[in-house]
Structure formats: structure tokens, C-alpha cells
Amino acid sequence: MVDVVLDGVAGVGRGFFAVCRAAGALTLFALSGLSHIVRPPYYPRAFARAFVEMGYFSLPVVALTAIFTGMVLALQSATGLSRFSAETAMPSLVVLSITRELGPVLAGLMVAGRVGAAMAAEIGTMRVTDQIDALQTLSTDPMKYLVAPRLLAGIIALPLLVMVGDILGVLGGFIIATVKLGFNAPTYLHNTISHLESIDVVSGLVKAAAFGFLIALLGCFHGYSSRGGAQGVGSATTAAVVAASVLILAFDYGLTELFFAR
């Protein structure tokens, strides 16, 4: 009986240590990756490839997400605000929700699914087919060649994507408001801009940079540490997307607290 209890306690302890080990390994991996971004040699082609993959090819999915989010926000807030006869607040509500919150978070989640998974799969396959070992035998540091360019691409690409997403999100709201809800177009635009402060946009872009870093970091980390053939690469891919998505939401709260808590 005592043994059963002790086994249970030992299991909890093992789990706790495993989480601590993983967190420590991830932190060291992140610091090493960041330090390699600034130390030469640099690999501009590897960066360009990661940037195009993460930024340019994510444009369609981020654009569609942003437009539909803007449209839904307009519809929902029009219904909600009309109960308080406060429809004039609608443009502000849409633009603030998009720039501060939904733009970065939804773009982050979409890119995590699209690019984080692909990074984990590519680097994981390189690991299990000895390509990462081969890099080292060719005097190339895999952290520098594979990880650092992707981290940098994430940090730069996501804010740019979110800028595009912000504009398209507002456009989505504008279309619904003017075409379907009978708002006056110039008034809507005026109301959109009048209460918008630069911190609203900047905070969203900072969030986006953090999310881009997280997506690339977890994709690289899980791919890099994957073991055991096709199945290992599969679970690394899943782990990268799940961990990136959860951390995006957690960091979103933390950063919002940082920017706007009084």
C-alpha cells in the first residue's frame, strides 16, 4: 500500500523534473540561437529562404484570417452595441480588437500551424537522416546555419504579416459596416482613426515579433531534438505546433499585462 503511494509520488516527481529539464533545455537552446544571430559567419541565403517561407507564403492564410475576423467583429459588435445604442463605437472597437489582440494572436496561431510544423518536420528529418551530423563534419554549426536564420526570420516576418493583417482586418470590418450595416464610409474611417493611438499598433507588432520568435524557436527545438525515425519526426511536429500555440496565448497575456496594466 505504501509502495503504491510512493510510486505515485515518485511519478509526480519524475514528471516535474522532466518538465524542468525540458524548460532548461529550451532556454539554453533559445539563448544559443539568439547569440548565433549576431555572431558571424552569417548565412544570408538560409535567412532569405526562411523569410520567404515564413513571410511571403504565409500572406494568403494570414490575409484571409484577418479579413474574416474583421467582418465577424463588425457583425458581432454591431449586434451587441445596438442594444446600448452605441453603434458609433463600432469602428473603434473593431480596429482596437484587431491591432491589439486578434491580429497578432490569430496570425501567430495560423503561422504556428503552417510554418512551425514545417520547420519541425524539416529539421527533424535532417536529424534522423544524419544531415545535422553531416553539417558538423563540414565545419558548419547547425545552430548557426539552421536555427539562427529561422529565429531571425520569425522575429522580422511576423510583424510585417501582422501589419498587412491589421489593414485587411479593418478593411473587412469596413466592408461589412458600409455594405451591410449602412454606415457612412467617411465617418466610419474617421471613427476608426480618431481613437487609435500608436501604442495600440506598436504593442501588437511587438507581440507579433515575440510570437514569430516562439514559433521558430519551438519548430527548431523540437525538430532538432527529435529521435527515432518517421514517428519521432511526427511527434516533434505535433509538439512544436501545440507548444507554440500554448506559449503564444500565454505570452499574449503576459505582454498585454506589461503594456496596458495600470
Place this chain on the structure above:
Amino acid sequence: MSGEAAKIRIRGLRKAFGAKQVLDGVDLDIAAGTSLVVIGGSGSGKSVLLKCILGLIEPDAGVIEIDGQDVLRLPYGARAAARAQIGMLFQNGALFDSLPVWENVAFGLLAQHAATRVEARTRAEEVLGQVGLGPQVGALWPAELSGGMQKRVGLARAIAAQPDILFFDEPTTGLDPIMGAVIDGLIVDCVRRLGSTAVAITHDMASARRIADRVAMLYGGRIIWSGTPDALMDSGNPYVDQFTHGRREGPIHMELRR
């Protein structure tokens, strides 16, 4: 085996994974300009031995000297430099599938920024020629190549930087006997032309006899026999005889269950 002429000298190398002692005190000397073939069963630690020398795996104990320098005790930068003179042909080629063949071959040059892309491409096509591939192969992608061609490209990549030391991990595994002989022939040619010191691991006896100046057998984490390839098939050592003749009965019991 004289100590002073050894290009690579290994003493008491030990490595365990969990409870399994894979290398248990390996002693090995490889004279400069010679080819050593390490034979041994699957899972006997041959790959671990190579990876320890390459620095891909950190051994638990022991000494690895390259040109008289104990690489395990060198500072990081000098260690990388000592290992930069080693070229490696991986078992499955390990070609970078995101790069065309010529960029694979010239990868070392490009990564060190030692050549422009045009120069690197010329150099890559030259090296591809040395392993019997035409310049048009350079434009293909690794996934478009057959197993034998991938091995050739892997060999080209390993020799492109003209390394002092070449490692071959099961160079003929997965190839038909004729292609195996072709690859062995290329390996011998390249090693002779470069004057490199070569270490190959294999369990293909025909390949071992074609490549080797000396053969060593790894069993139970130690080198239990070494000699010339001529003595290999008639070594007088019951372990070696069982292995080279592929007998089921003998002192070696294969672990069928783990």
C-alpha cells in the same frame, strides 16, 4: 604499430548509453596514409567509435589524439580546427535534400565563404568527375538520385575539401555487389590520390578486403583482433573466424532480444 607515426591514436575510449557499455576501453592506432577497416556486428559500437572521433558524441573517458593533439582536451576552437580535416561519408549519404547536388558537394567551400558560387560550382563539377559523375548531375536534386549515385555524391562531398582523414560508415551497405565494388574502387582511388588516412567501418567482408591495409575487429566494446586483410579469413581467433565466415555457432551469441 608504432606510436609516433600514428595519425590517430586512441587509448581507453569508453562510452555508455544508460546501462549499456558500448565502448569499453578501445585502443587503436592508425598510421598516417593507411586505411583501417573496423569490422564488427550490428550494434557493436562501430558508428559510436567514428562519431566519438568526429566529436559528434562526447566519450565518457579516454584519449583521442589526432596528429599527437589530444582533441578531447583542446579548447573549442582548436578542437573544431582539428576536426575540420576529417571528411565523412555517411551510411545513407546524408545529403542535404534542400540543396542541389553541386551545392552539396561544394557545401564546405560555400559555408566557409572560401569561394564564390561560380568558382564553387566549377570545383564541384570537377570533384563529381573524380567520382565518375558528369557535370549535368550537379543540377539534380538528391532525391532524384539512385542509391549508388547518392553514395558517389556523398563521397564527392567528403573529398571536396581534400581532407587529411576520411571516414566511411558502411560504404557498401544497401548497394548491389557490383555497385559496392565500384564504390570501394572509388574510395581506394580517392584515398590514394589525396594521400589521406582512412577509417572505414563495415560488416561486408569483400569490401573490407578491398579497402583495408589493416583490419581491426570490435567486439564487446574492445578491439579484440587486428591484422592484415590477408590474415582476416584465417585469423586463428575464434571470434573473428565466426564473424568473417558468418557462422551461427561460435563464441559470439547474437542478442536476439533486448
